[in-house]
Amino acid sequence: MRYIPNTKSVRQKMLREIHVKSLEDLFSDIPEEVRLQKLLRIPGPVSEQELYEHLMTLSEKNNHGGNASYFIGAGAYFHWIPSVVSHLAGRSEFYTAYTPYQPEISQGTLQAIFEFQTYMCLLTRMEVANASMYDGASALAEAVLMARRINPARADVLMPSTVHPEYRQVVQTYLLAQDTNFIDVPFTEDFQTDWKAIEKRISKETSCLVIQNPNVFGTVENFQTLQRISEKIHEVGALMIVTVIEPISLGILAPPGEYGADIVVGEGQPLGNPISFGGPFLGIFATKKTFVRKMPGRLVGQTTDSRGERGYVLTLATREQHIRREKATSNICTNQSLCALRASIYLSVLGKKGFRELARVNLKHADYAREQISRIGGFRIAPVPIFNEFVVECPKTVSKIQKALLAKRIVGGLDLSRFFPNLENHILLCATEMNSRNDIDRMCEVLRSMT
């Protein structure tokens, strides 16, 4: 086997040095009854060449960016990933290292995480960010758990329907064992959160309010309203958690730190990570300094070595499971280091001007698509502020539209009735810098033929 250097004869020699007669002797501690007497029923072994051919065949049995154009986001966004991102993150000094427990020989990973933490604070306008979580949804669940820890007596979690349904599901699963009162609040006809309904539910029982912005329908929530709501939330001593699922939006939209967020979580996939059918992804978690000792996850801090040189270490570990065990702030053991590294490289490539320009182009392309579709008879779109996603009410069922689009190798948007049964015939479309004018015009042509 090409990954096992010791041959059978070397193994024999080693067994003699261990002073055992046979390989079986090394397994004599396993009860006879559970020792497997036959080989596992597993295919293989296959050669590298056969393996490549097999997986190449499997990969071509899917629609993908190489054979279709995509107008779908809904929590996973296609963006151009500059070539250097994969080249640099593909250096095996990064990807074949473990968690940086030994700082003297892990400074590369540690400095990269310190830079990632800084980047996330700059984007969200928060004071402290951790080394990352599994994904945006689990980061949100951890944020709600943290809010519950800060105010243990309060059981109300305000979580409106404008938060991504899968995120809400994950929060509910994480909190299955905690006695929590989830309060759902509907959305308005133009796909904004029903803030009046929320205000009515804010009370001394409120632990936290969860907001997604832009929300699951792509609508950018009203900035002044958000500020006002955060004041109300703080008046009752609750926390405001803001979820950003499309962080490219932070290149042009006011950051959550400016409208009163106490915790900002989000999905970092759009920052230089491929979608890969939904994972691995990158959970962002940022908060205020006051809460740093309550927060979950790894943190890297700057310090000095015995010669006075600058260096980085994992720090504030007394919050963590390997020290605190059942009293830890979370059971999370590590982060999504390589995905966080990709995000940092990506942001370094884009830089100040690039990040801004990319956000502008996304808004431009989505607006163009929206404008073109709204001119087609029978298709209706609410006139609300958006970033790169929006809802279209269609004259036909979404499955018919998706089918027609697929015939032209276009993967249309998300059928919203999948999560919102009352939104029949509503599709959530997304356009980014990856969707050219030609692509958009082609999609509109198909839609026009549906009227």
Place this chain on the structure above:
Amino acid sequence: MKKESIMAGKTVGTQGLVLNEPLVFEQGAPERTAFSLPQSDMLEKPPEDLLPRAYVRQEIQGLPEMSEVDVVRHYTRLSQWNYAVDLGFYPLGSCTMKYNPKINEDLAALVGFTHTHPYQGNTKSQGILRLMYELQAMLAEIVGLDAVSLQPSAGAHGELTGMLMIRAYHADRGSPRKKVIIPDSAHGTNPASSALCDYQAVSLKSDSRGLISPDLLAEAMEEDVAALMLTNPNTLGLFEEDILKVTEVVHAKGGLVYCDGANLNALVGIARFGDMGIDVVHLNLHKTFSTPHGGGGPGAGPVAVRENLAPYLPIPVVDKEEDQYVLRGERPKSIGKVRAFHGSFGILVRAYAYILSMGAEGLKEASQTAVVNANYLRTKLKRFYHLPYDRICKHECVFSDKLQNAFGVQTIHIAKRLMDYGFHPPTIYFPLIVHGALMIEPTETESKETLDQFVAAMEAIAGESQENPDIVINAPQRTKVTRLDETQAARFPCLTYSDLE
């Protein structure tokens, strides 16, 4: 003298030119960029006009402005400050730092996998779903259980998933119960995951063999115990010899047995958790199944269960209907979801490719070799280091610093001195039941020569500890930075560039 000759020529640790590199935020120049966008021909008015003024943010001050060359040099220099499996021996106990095959990276990067969307529909994802379906079946076969969820993103995430399922199972039968029994040698994630499920963690003392005693367990096993959470082989690297009795004791009181599968690399093709009476297990694909650790992630922690727990698996699961693969979400008893979408597919591709490359015989040979390598180190190193549980081990062995303490040398010093010799240190101060533990896991992907070099370095350090303890205590000397002040880091947290300013 042998020790000197190692330092003079044979050791892999040496010095080379290592370049300094400031933070990205301390570099660049105005107007410099590494990014390009296609010419947009869509609309003339500035997009800012599409938003109410109050919503619009200005350029983010503090983001760097670098050229592509600057970015490439920055991260290349950083990378060179890391120790990594591709550089050398990484014997971290319980972490299974085996070689990560290159072809698997290429396969996970195929555009037909990377550029796909989780909502693109079953019919247009048949290749992906087939891979997931087959991987579920392979993992079930390897652990001898009935159903698998590929959703959890890491080992601890799998633990949470498994314990939530156990909770749902008991709740369905009247009461979720109150306690979880956890041996004192367990990983810290075990009690933390139990606590998240609102279970009280009850610690179970290991016996003089370092194993679970069925008698002690029977005393602790009450009707309000939901589960026993064990690790097999345990964190001492020892197989739980009474495993059949252990699972029987738990089942007799209606409890379930959860197994932390972190140490599966000792057992593939040799023994299966299902046959031992274990009900739920999580697998770390980044350990046994060779997917890279990535500097701390992403990994994947699929969970396998016995049939009676299958209804509680997270949604969706991948199923097959005639010749079509489908994602199935309608499962009324499911605990729900532990993350968005369907799992870390990019990691699943690598594990699938690894299993196919190895085949049944290769997987078994890997586990056998991992165990031979660990026992080889155990036999060789016990001449210089205290071995608290001197018996046949599985994939790892645990030493202590007891013999070196007499000279003022502790585990931390031995670990740091190993760096000067060119090795990554073992896991240290874990498991907690061994004072000053050095937990060594060689894996199957290391040659006898590498193991011999490591033994020579450990022998030299044992010698230095007696003759010249200061050189050990003041280690490392050859690394980019020397010992770092962790107390200062915790007392005055500096967690971002603006804290530093």
